[in-house]
Every structure is written in C-alpha cells, then in structure tokens.
Amino acid sequence: MTRTHCPYCSLQCGMTLSRTGQRTGRSLEVQPWPEFPVNEGALCRKGWAATALRGHRERLTSPLVRDRATGELRAAGWEEALDLVAGRLRELQGAHGPDAVAVFGGGGLTNEKAYQLGKLARVALGTSQIDYNGRWCMSSAASAGNRAFGIDRGLPFPLADIERTDVLVLVGSNLAETMPPAARHLDRLRANGGRVVVVDPRRTATAERADLFLQPVPGTDLPLALGLLHLLDAAGAVDEEYVAARTTGWEEVRRSLAAWWPERVERVTGVETAQLRECAALLAGAARVTVLTARGAEQHAQGTDTVLAWIDLALALGMPGKAHAGYGCLTGQGNGQGGREHGQKADQLPGYRMIDDPAARDHVARVWGVPAASLPGPGRSAYELLDALGTDGGPQALLVFGSNIVVSAPNATHVASRLADLDLLVVADIVMSETAAMADVVLPVTQWAEETGTMTNLEGRVILRERAVAPPEGVRTDLEVIAGLAERLGSPIAFSTDAEEVFAELGRASSGGRADYAGITYDRIREEHGVFWPCPSTEHPGTPRLFGSGFATPDGRARFVAVEHRGPAEPTDAAYPVHLTTGRVLAQYQSGAQTRRVRELPDDGPFVELHPMLADRIGAYDGAPVVVTTRRGELKAPARVVSTIRPDTVFVPFHWVGANRLTHDALDPASRMPEFKVCAAAVSA
C-alpha cells in the first residue's frame, strides 16, 4: 500500500494505491485513504480510474525524433534524442542569442520539476523565456491576492473551514463537477445551517446545491460585486471598525459605489434587482462570510479587477483573517499553487521571489552557486510567449513539459501556427498529445505513481505523491530529462535527479521568500498530512491559516482597490450575437491527454450547450449538430439543449480540440490571463 494523491485537480485527494487488485483486477488499484482531511476517502470517477493509464497501449516508451526525409516521427535512443536537442538549442542560441530558446511548463508538474525547469531556463539555458500554463489557471486571483493581501495563496485556510461559515459565495466555480469531493464540505456547511450562493451563467450541479443562484451575463461578475457592495454600504453592513483597523483604501472604493445602483447593475449583469437585494440581505445578516472565486470569475481580460472587487466585498464585511470566513481562490490544476511559486513563471524565482528584486536574485544565485548577474530578467507571459514563437526576435525553439498547448491555449489555431513556425519543438509527455504530435522530438516521461514528488494543493498544503510502481522500460523522469539536457548544455552546476534532494534544495532557495518551504521535509509531510507554507524552519508548525494578526503587506493592512468595469474585450454584435463561455465536465480533465484515454471515463466528445429558446430560434435539436463560429474559428458539435444555461450564452467544454479555436486572446493587463470565459459567437443549426 502506498499513500499518494490523485493525479488530477488542485484538491489533490488523498488515496492509497494497492497492488492486490482485488476489486478491479488491475495490477495497481486505487483505494480510499479516509484519514486525509481534504477528501476523507471520497474520490470522483477520475480518481478511481487514475491507474488506468498504467500499461496503456498508447503510452510512449521510446524517444521519437522527426525524420527530416520522411517528416515522420521515428523511434530513437535517449542519447541520440538528448544530444540532438541540446545541439540544436546551442546552435539556435549561438545564432540568435539566449532568448531564442523558450521553456513552457505546467501547473500539473511537481514542485521539484517546476523548480528544476526554472533553473534549467535561468542557469543552463540562460533564457528569460519561460512561462507555464498556470498563467491560464489562477493568475488573476494571484495578482489580485498579491495586490490586496501582499501574498498569493489560493486558500488562506484549510478547505474544511468553509463548513462553519454562515454564507459561502462561490463565484464562477462548479466545484461539484470540477472537484466533486469538495462538495461534501458544501453539504456539511448547509447541514450546519449555513447558506450557499452560487454565481454562474449556468445552473450547474454546484448551483443545484445553492440556496441562492445568481446567473449573470458572462464577463459581468465585477459589476455584480460592486452592486452588492453598494447595497451593503447603503444598509450600513460595512464593518467600519475592521476597515479602520486592518485596511486602507476604503474611502475611494466607497465613493466609486454610488455609480452601481441596483437597476444599473441589473441592466449590465442581467441579474434582477430582487435577487441582488436578496443576496445583499443574506450577506448583511451573516456573521461569517466566505467568498471563493474560480476560473469563471478569473479567466477574463478584467479577471484581476473582478477578483479585487470580490475581495473588496469580503474586506468591507470584515471577513479576511476572521475564523471560518474570508476570501479564497479555488485553484484548478493539481499543482497550480506550487507550480507558480518556484520559478517557472516568467517574472519569478523560487519562494515566490520576484526576478527583478536584487536581494531575491542574490539569494537564489547563492543557493544555485552562480553569479546573480548571470540570471536573466523577466520574460514573456504564457500567451505572449507563444504568440512570439518563430517570429523575428521571438524564440525559435520551445521545450514543453506538462502541457498540451494545442488544446489548451486560447485562439488555438493561431497558436498552432506559431508552433509550426519553430525551428525546434520538444515535448516531454506520457502519451502522444496533440502538441507532441507536432514536435520534432518527443521525450517519453514517467507518470504519476511511477515517480515521487510534492504538490501544493489549493489550500497551500504541501503534499507528497510517493512512487508506487516502477516505470515502464524506456521512459525517464522529467528530472532526469532536465538533468540530461542541463549537462549537455554545459550547465555550470549539476542538476540532481533525486526528488527529495531537489526538494531540500528548493527549501533552501525558497527560504526567506513569501512561499517559504525551508522547514518542510518529506518525513514531516508523511507524518502531518501535509504541511502548509510558509514554514520557515523544521521547528515551525506550518501555517494553515493566514491573516489572523496581519496581512503580508509592508504595513500589515489589506488593500481595498477601486476598480472600474470595462466589460468583455469582444462584445456581442449583429454578426456574433451570443456569448460563448467554456469550461469542464466531470469525467474529463484539462486537455484530456490523460482522461480521454481512460476507458472508464465517458468521452462523448465536445458538445454545445444552449437554451431551448436559443435552440428554437436557430432550429436546433438536442443531439443534432450545431456550428459555433467566432472571428477566430468554427466548431461543429452536437447540441445539448438545456434550460440551465442563460438563453444568450452557449457553453463548450474545452477538453477537446475545438473550443479554444474559438476563444479570444485578449489579456488581463496585470495577470496576462486570456479571456477564455467570454467572447462573441454565432451559432447555427
């Protein structure tokens, strides 16, 4: 029996892996781990089927190199493949400079991989061009958290704390489908007498469990928050004592609220004033309010400001830092949290240190044993990086770890054309993903359960995934691949391939940083059901709850930030009259590279969800194909006619190639988050 955590979402449900196979007959079988507090033994079907990719016939077990003569991928040895990659990278950097090579990571990589990947870029390659798909996950909440609280940890408290809040507001989260075991906390919260408010353009499975459901027009969560705050202020529900003692900036926010009277909010958001007032009354009467945002609120060109507006609301009610109350972000990817803390983000070094901070550079350079001046500065953000590939002055080679860009990037047709213009595309993956299929070199790597490493879940809890089985012949761990490349690139320092050793180094590199892991060890994680950062020393108990006595700002106060509604980057018009929004379904995960290959998980392909009124208008029938068109692309898929979606909005899940050919690449000015969640579309039968 090996204790580990699910390979998918940020909940990182605890599970045990057993080799008995008594239930499914599989050689490796998932069993509950009831003691782990986040999920208490509960799993969704993705978790139960997590071992199905072991021994899968589509598993890659040999490096592949694109043959120049035939244009086809052919099997190659590891030495040949790595020599080829390193050689080409050096040639390209020789010809075009260090930034000719870019690295693209993922929010599903372990902390150790993310850390080594950042070091590979900054030390072995000397490139500033590294970013990762986490930029498309929770980056808007991250930049808002930094601005308001001086720190970015998704949840500043354990998830189970929500069971004892009085009103929980979920903004753009469908956790009952995207992280089902989390919904158990929701049910307990209601059993304890608490109320749940869900804000979503679709009446989701999560909304079905809500006491109050608000269904705004996509892209209008920001004015909704300001409208609620307007009513709360008018009703005298603002906690003036807290605001005076623990925050700054309220007066400016308060003055901005006069512009958001209920009828104006109704006109902009489509949420009726009666519901707005009901929600405000619920919030005003509650002693403990928790606001949680997720991708629905964050994946917008005004995602940071939207999150700030909801943080303003939580601050005005005096909640952050109070027990069983506050604001948090429900991170999406498995290591969305840790993945952004240790150096694969374009502007950051390990420990959530900023790369343009001289003291941060000195510290990290010392740990790495290189001169601080040798570290490059900040690079391009994820989408900007991809947009620059193969262009004059842009990177000519790209190394991809843990990401399936062709499916997950916005405006994907354009992004695929950028990938196609590269001199060299290298993809490390476990299966032939859509992105790997475009690569010049494909490197087969170990998957979850075949390797050890830590993840940091949505609560900031660092957990350990232990190796349970040996990897198949022919594959290497990402750490081995990174070390092999570093060595061939003539790295001035050695790269360890031992996860625990790398974690200890990461601890030293993060020491004194905002995300301080210095006191966390594998043994402590095993004994304590995970350890919450910051944990600066082995004697330190870790920090499950932040903000009790102060915020991580220079003066210890949280910041109110006044924000203005700009609206979606691409408003609807006569040619594209409906809103398109995207999201997930329960049985699939992200780009589907893993889950679409698991037979137990239903894969009916993409679909287009639309309301009966819209279906009637265009003559669509449930199950029959419809075509969704935007200025960037087109998707044909079966209609799902449901009365749970707004009649002016269509929804397409993004686990398959297609949805992101439609989405818009407008970026948030602060977080550089693309506007995945709303653009203008036309739909026809």
Next chain:
Amino acid sequence: MSTRERVVVVGAGMAAVRLAEGLTGIHDVTLLGDEQHPPYNRILLSAVLEGTHDPDGITMSLPGTVDLRRGARVVEIHREEREVELADRSRVAYDRLVLATGSIPTLPPIRGLVRLDGRLDSRVHAFRSLEDCRRLDEAVPGARNAVVVGGGLLGLQVARALGVRGLDTEVVEGGDHLLRSQVDAKAGAILARDLGRLGTRVYTGARAVRLTGTGLVLDNGYVLETDLVVLTAGGRPSTALARRAGLDVRRGVVVDHHLRTSDERIHAIGDCAQHGLQVTGFVPPAWEQATLLARHLAGEQVAYAGSRNVARLRATGLDVAVLGDPEHAVGQVVEVSNPVTGTHRRLVVRDGVIVAATLVGDLSRIGLITQHYDRGTVLGASEPGDLLMGERPAGPVVLPDDAEVCACAGVSAGAIRACASLADARETTRATTGCGGCAPAVRQLLAQRTSPGPTLGTTLEGTPR
C-alpha cells in the same frame, strides 16, 4: 491622441462626473457646479428619502485631478473670448466648453404655491436636488399627510418613499392614467390599484388648481387636506445659458453626432441636450453621451447615434420597467396582460428585435429582456412570447434504468436498483462516495425498490441531469 486642452464643464451632475472620469489624464477638466455639495447620484435621492440610503453614501467619486468648483454659477458664455463668467464676475477660460446643465423643474399653474413675499409656501417642496431632499426629509417627521403632484416615475417614487415613511400619501395626476408618458392605460390602472393596495390614493384626470390653508384644491372640487405638497410634474432642459450665447436651441441645446452644439468648441450632454428629436431626461443616456464625448475629445473616431433607455421605478412594492418608448415605438405588439394578478407585460418587436417594452407587476426575465433590447438581438418567432411567459417549474422526473444518478462514479439508476441497501450501493458502485450529491436520489431509489408497487421507473423531484 489629441493635445491637452482645458475642458470646462458647466454643471457637476451625473453626466459631468462621467465625462470627467473619461477625460482623466487626457485633458485638464474643470467642473463648475452651482450646488454646494460634492457631486452625488441623483437617482438615489428617493432612496435617501425612503431611508434605505445614507445621504453621504450617494456621493460620486471624482478623479483627484479634476478641478471641482462648488457653488460656481455660470451666468454668461463669452464665445469670442472662450470664457465663461461666474456670478461673482470672475471668468474661466476654456478650450472646450461642455454644457451639462441638466433640467429645471416646471412649476405647475397652481395658485397659492407662491406666497405674497415671493417665496414658496412652506408646505411646498420640489424634488430635484439633494437640498430639496434634505428639506423634505426634515419636514416628514412633523407631517401626517402628503400630496404628490405628478404621477410620473419620480412622483411615484416619492409617493412610495413618503408612504414607507408612514405618511398618508395621495397622488394627483392630470393625465388619464399614471406614467402616461411611458405606459398604456391598462398598465397605469394596474399601478393605481397597486398603489391603492399599498395605502396611497391616486386621483387621475384631476388637476390641482389652488393651495389654501386647508389643503390642495382639485379642479373636480375635491380638497385634499395636506401638510406637504411635493411637485414632481416634469421638468424642461435648462437652456437659458445656451440661448443667451446664441447657440441653436430648440427643446434642448441642439447637438450633432459628436454632441457638438452650433459652436464647434461647445458641446452639450445629458438632460439639457437635444440630439435629433430626442431629449432624454434619464441618467443612462446621459452617461452614454458623456462616455462618447470623452472618447471623442480624446481623439477617438466615435459617433453618437442615440440611446436606448431603460427606466426602472425604484419604489418598494411597485414593479415597473419601461424599455424605450413603448407608447410610440413602431412594431408588432406581443402582450400578456392579467388584471387578475395585476400584471401587464408588453413587448414591441420589429424585425425580430425588441424595440420597446413595458413590464408592470411582474419583472421576471427583466434581466434577459433588457439584454436582448440593449444588444438588438434578433429573436425567433416564438421567442417574444416565451420571454413573457413565466418559467414553468420542472415536473417530476421518471428515471429510466440507464439514467446516470451518480456522476462522480458514473452509476446508473438501474445499477442502484440492483443494490440491496445503501451500504451495498456504496460498496459495489461507489455511488454517494464522491461529492455526495446523489445521496437523496439513491436513498429514494432504494426506498422505492423495497416498497410495493411498480418497480420500473422511479419518480424523483428536481434531480439534476
């Protein structure tokens, strides 16, 4: 980007504030407001009167760079010198002048409103400014009853606010029904009945002619005893300055698609402006004009093509929304009217687009209808009807054996029916062990399995698909 200019705005109301926001960092903005208060949200005055809003809470924020001059009344525009003259004879120079002077209430022809010394009778109140609102608010505690003259949106809001404050309130409307410039007689009748139910009597088709010591005398001979008279019977664009300066003025100050008057250095926005035949009198169009003018003055290529207006009655217990001009809009009328329930819903549709609407007594789907109206969505043939009908509650669902009950583990109703107990279901199917949401459905399926009666098909209420 255009070069930095001195933009001087006459007025510091809602349109002026919006314009100033839009010009931040682009031009130097001066607001000349004749009131002593900082700018405030006029829309919320009736909420202040009703007591749901604190008067301080309606203050509008202005960018710090804006030069706001309070108590600055402009008496003259000197177009040649490009200067405006204030009441104290000082002058302010401009590169661009924007008139945002709003409207002024009209005094109805009622004898006795004005006393011999030329001042208003102390019982008489206007309801236009924050000062009016404060004065009326102070008079409420000493009063028992009130008459509101004018049955328009403002009149009804004030009447309800006074009613909520405990005053015995009556409304006098000269037209034959309430809200006569917005809605038809059927809707007006429903409103009058609703008001009656809320304790406010309505006199339509009746004109107040004289205020005496006993009360307000109507032309039908009634005498309404009252401590307070609130005049809400309309206003007209404030155009005196523009007229004196020789600008083209009809009902309002005439502006083109750049909100420009007949002097290319002078613009006008909001209630004082007339674009085409339209004089608006509402905040949303004024804000659209202000936003557009800010963009124009910033050098953007934009043109004003008129506004869509949504008027909402902000009054506790009265549900009214008027989109566009439903009494004059041309199109096919789709209407659901139910005097029994006191609801009246009417859409005016042209070429599939909602061009106007009235919703009285039932605002369901107002959010969606407004979205369609604002965006000019082309609807299907049956859609206007569907929009007006209420949503039908979902009936009981009969789950076939292949219907998925537990999404987390992928378990069908049939698989649950095959289980002996909840423990059995958990163990063999893993249903209920994920998010836990299917637990009620599973229990019900198992309970019906053991109860006598039909075993095929189970009725579940409200089960999500």
